[in-house]
Amino acid sequence: MTNSKMICEMTEIMARFISMTSKRLPDDVLKRLIELRELEDQKMAKEMYCSMFENLEKAIEMDRPICQDTGLINFFLNVGSKYPYQYQLKQVLREAVKKATTEAPLRSNAISIFDEENSGDNTGERTPFLHWDIKDESDEVEIQLYMTGGGSSMPGRATTLMPSEGYEGVVNFVYDTIVEKGINACPPLLVGVGIAGSMENAALLSKKAILRPLGSKNQNQKAAEMEKAMEEGINYIGFGPQGLSGKTSVMGVHLETAARHPATISVAVSVGCWVHRKGVIRFKKDGSYEILSHKGGL
Numbered sequence: 001m002t003n004s005k006m007i008c009e010m011t012e013i014m015a016r017f018i019s020m021t022s023k024r025l026p027d028d029v030l031k032r033l034i035e036l037r038e039l040e041d042q043k044m045a046k047e048m049y050c051s052m053f054e055n056l057e058k059a060i061e062m063d064r065p066i067c068q069d070t071g072l073i074n075f076f077l078n079v080g081s082k083y084p085y086q087y088q089l090k091q092v093l094r095e096a097v098k099k100a101t102t103e104a105p106l107r108s109n110a111i112s113i114f115d116e117e118n119s120g121d122n123t124g125e126r127t128p129f130l131h132w133d134i135k136d137e138s139d140e141v142e143i144q145l146y147m148t149g150g151g152s153s154m155p156g157r158a159t160t161l162m163p164s165e166g167y168e169g170v171v172n173f174v175y176d177t178i179v180e181k182g183i184n185a186c187p188p189l190l191v192g193v194g195i196a197g198s199m200e201n202a203a204l205l206s207k208k209a210i211l212r213p214l215g216s217k218n219q220n221q222k223a224a225e226m227e228k229a230m231e232e233g234i235n236y237i238g239f240g241p242q243g244l245s246g247k248t249s250v251m252g253v254h255l256e257t258a259a260r261h262p263a264t265i266s267v268a269v270s271v272g273c274w275v276h277r278k279g280v281i282r283f284k285k286d287g288s289y290e291i292l293s294h295k296g297g298l
């Protein structure tokens with residue numbers, strides 16, 4: 001296959017992958033929603049889950065996005081140092097977003113800052129947003145896609161605490177954020193918490209945290225304990241599905257960390273809604289691909 005044919009095919013596959021992610025939840029999110037539905041015994045909560053699952057079925061049946069807000073598109077790339085098409089990836093993803101916007105179709109959500117103009121195709125300044133990591137010695141690329149809606153972005157918050165506030169300060173910040181704004185994000189939520197030495201690192205880690213597979217734990221035992229404690233604490237609020245009360249508020253709480261400066265503890269919260277649209281696809285250098293997030297593929 002020539003290089004240009006390979007790039008064209010990859011653009012086509014990515015457009016279909018974006019479209020599919022808007023219409024089908026990933027396997028881990030679906031499994032967790034089924035588990036949470038089983039826990040509910042109140043009439044309202046049960047009815048809300050019924051309507052949410054009906055929504056999911058209709059999206060597939062009618063070939064339409066699950067939610068009208070298909071969000072802004074973020075990509076997290078893990079690029080092999082020997083992957084031959086590194087320089088083409090940015091263009092591939094930008095074109096794929098434009099194509100998916102027309103074909104899925106996706107709502108046009110990219111508004112220019114100050115001029116306030118909607119591009120109409122979900123691309124714009126630094127949009128789709130790309131975050132790059134390099135994987136040594138690999139000749140593959142793994143692309144993680146996240147569609148971030150307005151409601152689920154609304155509770156996002158970051159701050160830098162005095163070290164004397166300690167990890168209690170971190171937990172208070174998370175609880176305050178979720179109590180104040182979590183209900184805007186169509187619960188049950190996935191809460192991502194980042195802790196680091198500066199605000200921007202904590203914010204990025206909090207976003208990475210909500211992209212971790214549901215059911216996974218932080219490898220550090222103390223961090224894993226904090227995830228569990230915060231999950232129990234936030235569940236105690238009793239948002240229930242769509243915030244209309246119920247036994248649980250969250251699908252999970254995920255915590256990601258980086259070493260901090262002795263004089264600071266920065267903490268950030270990112271939130272995913274019940275329509276947590278994320279996907280992972282891996283391309284080999286010969287153009288073949290594997291979808292890791294959704295059984296059955298495209």
Ligand code: SF4
Nearest residue numbers: 067149151152186273
């Ligand atoms: S928070 Fe999620 S489910 Fe609710 S409107 Fe936004 S994208 Fe849709």
